[in-house]
Amino acid sequence: MSLPHAILTALLEKPSSGLELTRRFDRSIGYFWQATHQQIYRELGKLEQAGHIRVLPSPQPTRGQRKEYEVLPAGREELASWVDRREEPRAVRDPLLLRLRAAAATGGGADLDEELRRHLLLHREQLAAYREIERRDFPPERRISREDRLRHVVLRGGIELESFWITWLSDTLSELSGGPGGPDGVRPDATADGA
Amino acid sequence: MSLPHAILTALLEKPSSGLELTRRFDRSIGYFWQATHQQIYRELGKLEQAGHIRVLPSPQPTRGQRKEYEVLPAGREELASWVDRREEPRAVRDPLLLRLRAAAATGGGADLDEELRRHLLLHREQLAAYREIERRDFPPERRISREDRLRHVVLRGGIELESFWITWLSDTLSELSGGPGGPDGVRPDATADGA
DNA sequence: CTGTCCATGTAAGCGGTTACATGATTTT
């Protein structure tokens, strides 16, 4: 039950139309939550009906025309109460880990190295993108409000998660290529991480 | 589309009944994939209908009685082909990160520290549990087959993910308590990680 | 024979994904 809260957060940061929200979910918000435009439009309808948001009257919403939403007090209160709620940590559910275990069970997966290297590359690119955001939005000398700190630690979470994957994938490639059934020695590109 | 493959993997490792599978999903398999008994029974039905698994005739399956399943060659082939397939890395979708961002947007979340500390504790417990498994199942002197290595790197993934959370939560607690709006100085229990 | 546990299911609802539809605006 987090999508409505993600949308409320995004609208609090800046009132937007559905398509603008979609683009923001593809960018900064997408670092920790994804949503397609279909999800977003459906949820905007629900939130409006619940009295949590409203359509701004200014851009005169006719059919097929852009509708800009803003958060109402009730929506802000709902979001604030959700922030203070207890929630259990989300359990891991990762298909790649499962596939390695499946490879162990079938005895197959001879070409897994290639897939692991492909993922390694993707995570390195993602990490570079996050670091660029960090450089741009959180320069070290900046005066730091509590809000900026919160946003920064969230980004740090994304950065460190990507770093985890890069380290783990590199170690896994070494581990799997190091023994019988693979070429001996450690692959040079598997140990140099993207930092 | 990973649940059927998780079940095939589990059944390859050891033929089981639905309830036994449920328990195994609460334990070792649950480190990277979760499923409730309802999901499992439904999926067992589908897999049987698809000719990927079958009921063992030995425990004489009558109504309300235990039914033990095993993987058929077609199921093994399906699993093997899935292992070799390409799949994009799963994107992050974590409510806790979202809640921090929401706290930045509302300006609230004064009690977030408590929730972060609670998560920190839970992750430390999980990490300890994984380390215990590692100690028991993967002693250092062991002869290592490719299969053992695969299972070990999967467990290492779980261990390192928990370590990531512990580090990030500790850093975040320091960061948020260190400045204006919180007590000055770094909390001693926030920097000592559970390793 | 009653309650409890074991084991297998059914049903309803929700969130996420994919594909398709439609009106308005801008470009060529």
Add this chain to the structure above:
DNA sequence: AAAATCATGTAACCGCTTACATGGACAG
């Protein structure tokens, strides 16, 4: 006028979650 793009939707499907139902085995 046609094509491309912007913007807002609808519909169908699938997986996951929660709650409830049913039947057999066993203990008191």
